[in-house]
Amino acid sequence: MAGDVNTFIEAALGQHYANLTVDGPSTLPQHDLVGEDAFRAAMAALPTGVSVITTSDGDGVWGMTVGSLTSLSLRPPLLLVCLHRGSTTLELLAHQGRFAVSVLAQEQHDIADAFARARTRATAANTLTRTNGLPVIADAVAWFTCQHQHTYTSGDHAIVIGAVDHAEHRPGDPLVRHSSRYRCLQ
Numbered sequence: 001m002a003g004d005v006n007t008f009i010e011a012a013l014g015q016h017y018a019n020l021t022v023d024g025p026s027t028l029p030q031h032d033l034v035g036e037d038a039f040r041a042a043m044a045a046l047p048t049g050v051s052v053i054t055t056s057d058g059d060g061v062w063g064m065t066v067g068s069l070t071s072l073s074l075r076p077p078l079l080l081v082c083l084h085r086g087s088t089t090l091e092l093l094a095h096q097g098r099f100a101v102s103v104l105a106q107e108q109h110d111i112a113d114a115f116a117r118a119r120t121r122a123t124a125a126n127t128l129t130r131t132n133g134l135p136v137i138a139d140a141v142a143w144f145t146c147q148h149q150h151t152y153t154s155g156d157h158a159i160v161i162g163a164v165d166h167a168e169h170r171p172g173d174p175l176v177r178h179s180s181r182y183r184c185l186q
Contacts, residue, residue, distance in 0.1 A: 047178040050104045052115045053081050053160075054128070054135045055093040061128060061135045064089045065116040067177055069101060077164040079144060082157045090158055093148055099162060101144045102137035104175040109182045111137060112175060132166045142169040 034042075054063035068082035081101060083090040093099040104112055111127050128135040132145040146162025153159075176183045 044178070044180050047176050047183065050109075050112045050175040050177050050182070051081070052102045052104060052111065052137050052140075053083070053089060053093070053099055054102070054137075055089065055096050055099040056135055057092055057096060062089045062092050063115050063135070065112045066101075069103070072161060077167070078149065078161055079146065079164055080159055080161045082159055085153055085156055085158050090151075090160070093160065094151060097148050098134060099146055099148060099160075100131065100134040100136045101146065101162075102140035103142040103169075104137060105139055105141045106173045106175050106182075106184050108137070108139070108175055112182070131168070140170075141172040141174050142167070 048067040049069060051066050051069045052063050053066050054061060056062070064083065064087060066081050066083065068080075070080050072078040072080045079101065114127075127137055129138045130136070131143060134145045136143040136145075144162075144164050145166040146164050148160065149163050150161040151158050152161075173185050176185060
């Protein structure tokens with residue numbers, strides 16, 4: 001199923017965005033690019049919030065931990081997340097057309113770890129509740145439900161844009177990741 005995501009994205013782009021193309025591997029010579037380890041280490045210096053993106057299908061709930069949630073627009077309300085191009089979650093949310101994003105609370109690092117492991121992404125559902133018919137993480141500090149709007153690919157990831165149709169939050173501190181460790185805001 002995950003192998004078909006590029007074909008699906010290319011078909012969707014071809015139907016709706018005739019002037020856009022799916023980016024392939026960089027045409028820059030590899031010696032012009034920084035190494036993966038150096039890039040990863042430098043990016044770890046940037047603190048990021050930790051969220052879980054979820055969707056469901058007839059077989060249950062799928063989700064994955066992401067550190068790339070960004071507000072894109074207020075009018076209309078849009079957000080974006082970045083997902084690995086080969087992920088089952090990416091393919092399912094594109095097919096389902098709807099997804100949810102939960103901003104984890106600082107005490108929810110076990111949930112972040114569970115949804116970060118591919119083989120447990122469909123089995124961590126005991127931590128979920130439903131909002132607008134979509135699975136969200138119980139006790140998260142914020143959650144959004146979205147209509148899938150666009151998917152753009154580049155490199156090994158896809159940028160997914162969602163139109164937010166529901167947003168809630170509760171008091172509490174978010175889970176933050178910095179220097180490859182979970183952190184508290186204090």
